[in-house]
Amino acid sequence: MANDGGDFARSMSIATSGLRAQAGRMRLISENIANADSTAPTAGGDPYRRKVPTFTSELDRTLDARVVALGKVRPDTSAFRIKHEPSNPAADPAGNVKYPNVNSLIEMTDMRDAQRSYEANLNIISATRRMIQRTLDILKA
Template sequence: MANDSNDFMRSMGIATSGLRAQAGRMRVISENIANADSTAPTSGGDPYRRKVPTFTAQLDRALDAQVVTLGRVARDPSAFRTKYEPNNPAADAAGNVKYPNVNSLVEMTDMRDAQRSYEANLNIIGATRRMIQRTLDILKS
């Protein structure tokens, strides 16, 4: 029984790490979406640059298992979008305004993927809790 409880705790710990990582991913994606149409604060300056979350695997010594964590948040080096808007205060000398390198469709797709991964980890936690409860019910009878 002691080994089973360790397996239950390991399962919950791994799923919880997945929840945290996906929640962090969703925060980064939300920031990208919120800044998708922002412009530079100064004329001819660079606007918000899209952020890309990464994940890392780490050994959790207490669980004796590999868990996932939100890693470094990198900046997307792709080109900014430009539009000719000579009356915009953020326009450069040629009248072009730089907009973030954020594609809202890509961000929404990434957000949906993150939500599905988050829900999958929640389902693992729920299933593990039900198994623990069934085990306790069997032991009580």
């Protein structure tokens, strides 16, 4: 029975790591969306560059389990959007303004995916808690 408690703790720890990783992913997506229409602070400069999260698998030695973590945040190297706006203070000498390489549709799709993953991990924690409670109820009887 002691091993079952360890399995419950392991399940909770793995799911909690998933919650943290997806929360970090949602934070980056929010940052991308918030900066989607920003321009460079100087004329002709580069604007905000979209950030892309990565995930890594780590060994939690105390639980002897693989957990997920938010890895390095990488810049999206795709081209910036360019609009001809000569009156914009961020315009280069040719009158072109660079806008971030953020596509709101992609960000919203990624946000939904992160939300589903977050909810799946939350469901694992809830199910594990219910199983622990049922086990305790049986032992009390």
